[in-house]
Amino acid sequence: MRRAVAPLLIVTVALVLADSAVVTLALPDILVHLDASVGQVAWVLIAYNLVLGLAAVPAAMGFSRAQPRVFSAAGIAVFAGSSAVCAVADSIDVLIAARCFQAVGGALALIGCLELLVAAYGERRGVASWVTAGVVGTAFGPVVGGLLTQAISWQAIFVVQVPFAVLAVPAALAVRAVPVGVPDRHRPAVRANITLALMSAALTAALFLLVLLLVQGWGRSPATAAVTVSVVPLAAIAARPLARLLRPPPEVEVAVGCFLVAGGLVGLAIPPSASLAWTIAPQALVGLGLGLTVDQLTTRAMEMRLPRAHHAGWTIGARHLGVVIGLAILTPVFTADLRDAQVPAQQAITSLVLDAPLPPQDKIAVAEALGSELSAQAQQVPDLHRAFAKLDLDPAERPAAAQLERDLNAQVERAATRAFRDSFLIGAGLALLALVTLIPVGRRRPQ
Amino acid sequence: MTGLHRWVGLPVAAVLLVCGVVGVQLANGGGEYEPLRPADPCAARTVTSQAQGIDALTERLVLLGIDGAACRLHVSREAFTLELAQTDDPTDAQIDALRGGLKSAVMRMKADGTLPPASALVDESLDSTDLNDLVKRLIRALPDSSIDAALKTDDVLTRAVDDLDLRTVLANLDDQDALEQQIEVAVTGAVKASLEARIRDLV
Known part of the structure; x- marks a missing residue:
């Protein structure tokens, strides 16, 4: 058991931070299963990040007066219990409420696990393993969530967390850590935390928008989307060897990371087609940027600052409020752009139907079937296949109708891709803003 | 590795990577991947x-x-x-x-x-009308040149468009029978009016 203690705590940290985006690919399923609106389902994501962001600093303040292992075990237990409630939630309100409790437990667990890992591994290795677990969890969260949703169900995302978290409770209680009780010696690292918040907002744009584009816009399965976005964590892992090879100063490393994320988001904004291949290189840039920035900034915000838990609280708060800011800025933009994309998409569809190589009566039948499907699927990227499946066409006309269906789907993909462009570019702007915060500000010398 | 290399190595690599990726996307039509624009x-x-x-x-x-x-x-x-x-x-x-x-x-x-000249449309038109069979046979027996001299397609179509109740046509788009009946009435009326006008001109 003793050997498993630290790995279980590391897994818990990764799980809590993975939960920030783990449900992204499950949102369409949750929307249908719990009969929720798009706005409600977005709160499954927002509520967790908002509560985690707001609870992190108070949790860190409370930590200095508590027994570390009891504090950690309580947090992990709340996280495990709330995850179980999420899995059995039968309404969107219950799910959102459970996500809020999950975030409170997560905040306590993250702060507690940091001290327990330091007690288990020592200062340097303990903090490094905590930071790395966070980066890995954040990067792999959407991938794992998508695969579980496709293979089993959206509930499986929460079910699989429970046994790990349950095992982590006795693991936390087994660590002999003494209460820290260090007075507040250092001010929070404001600049590093602001950069971290902006980068989190930009990375949210990359992961959240990309999975939505792949699943909703391009009609790919959650599993395909999950495998596709796995490029980001893989590239993030590759960033460390690259940094070791070139050995840049830390501030250069962070600045380059911000630039790479911005460049990757610009690449995602302008794919030449709806082929998954065109997302690979931009994702690799985002992943490299993620790998170069997040752990560096987190380490910088915490390094040599005491009490450690307080500064960990500030970084967790910055990261997750950054995610909320990202969602708050991007959600209205891309939902409005998706709404606005309906007109050019409908016009392109109309143009192709008018000019289709089909007899006039078949054109009218196609137009009627499309019209009723588009009305029924308002507010979402339409699935045109249902309209074509209803048609009773002469066998000789079916190849032309099949070609028309392919052409119309291509137009829908074009419209959806165009609708995400501005949001990706805003994400790139957030990454560049993060870069601006790194510019040293000169201080006036006293006369 | 010198101090300068440490400062510029990673930024140069990053600029090359970003320019390469964005450049390839743009060169292949990135930024122009949009829905068909109406002509x-x-x-x-x-x-x-x-x-x-x-x-x-x-x-x-x-x-x-x-x-x-x-x-x-x-x-x-x-x-x-x-x-x-x-x-x-x-x-x-x-x-x-x-x-x-x-x-x-x-x-x-x-x-x-x-x-097309009116004679090219006569057979098909007669198939769908409820005229007496004898009349249909008589019309079919007429030489094409006589039909084309008596009926100008553009004149018939223009009269039919003038006579058509377009609101009803639009409402009947999903009712093939009603649509055909409405158009037949308009075209028949237009043919009669065109013939009458022709006779008046001759007289």
Whole structure:
């Protein structure tokens, strides 16, 4: 058991931070299963990040007066219990409420696990393993969530967390850590935390928008989307060897990371087609940027600052409020752009139907079937296949109708891709803003 | 590794990577991957049809007519088609534009020689009418030159477009029988009116 203690705590940290985006690919399923609106389902994501962001600093303040292992075990237990409630939630309100409790437990667990890992591994290795677990969890969260949703169900995302978290409770209680009780010696690292918040907002744009584009816009399965976005964590892992090879100063490393994320988001904004291949290189840039920035900034915000838990609280708060800011800025933009994309998409569809190589009566039948499907699927990227499946066409006309269906789907993909462009570019702007915060500000010398 | 290399190595690599990725995306049409843009409805367009005979003529006429109507209303033909499809009560301006567009389409097809002579449409027209069999046989026995001399396709179509209740036509688009009956009445009336006018001119 003793050997498993630290790995279980590391897994818990990764799980809590993975939960920030783990449900992204499950949102369409949750929307249908719990009969929720798009706005409600977005709160499954927002509520967790908002509560985690707001609870992190108070949790860190409370930590200095508590027994570390009891504090950690309580947090992990709340996280495990709330995850179980999420899995059995039968309404969107219950799910959102459970996500809020999950975030409170997560905040306590993250702060507690940091001290327990330091007690288990020592200062340097303990903090490094905590930071790395966070980066890995954040990067792999959407991938794992998508695969579980496709293979089993959206509930499986929460079910699989429970046994790990349950095992982590006795693991936390087994660590002999003494209460820290260090007075507040250092001010929070404001600049590093602001950069971290902006980068989190930009990375949210990359992961959240990309999975939505792949699943909703391009009609790919959650599993395909999950495998596709796995490029980001893989590239993030590759960033460390690259940094070791070139050995840049830390501030250069962070600045380059911000630039790479911005460049990757610009690449995602302008794919030449709806082929998954065109997302690979931009994702690799985002992943490299993620790998170069997040752990560096987190380490910088915490390094040599005491009490450690307080500064960990500030970084967790910055990261997750950054995610909320990202969602708050991007959600209205891309939902409005998706709404606005309906007109050019409908016009392109109309143009192709008018000019289709089909007899006039078949054109009218196609137009009627499309019209009723588009009305029924308002507010979402339409699935045109249902309209074509209803048609009773002469066998000789079916190849032309099949070609028309392919052409119309291509137009829908074009419209959806165009609708995400501005949001990706805003994400790139957030990454560049993060870069601006790194510019040293000169201080006036006293006369 | 020198101090300078440590400062510039990673930034240079990053700039090259970003420029390379964005450059390749742009070179392959990134940024232009957008839905089809509606064409200018006032520009001449070649329209084709998969149908034969009267159906083909009607389809070409309608497609060119929509172009003409959209051009009159300063909207795209796609926007005009969607507006008509999404309303149960088209405006007078839309109906007037559609009628004008259809008449212009007749003129354009006459000018470019794509309007078939009346004799080419007689057999198919007679098949769908409820005239007495003897009358049908008599008409079929007439030489094409006599039919073409008596009936001008453009004149018949223009009269039919004038007579058609376009609001009812639009409402009947999903009812094939009602649509055909309405068009048959209008075309028959137009044929009679055209023949009467011809006789009046001769007299």
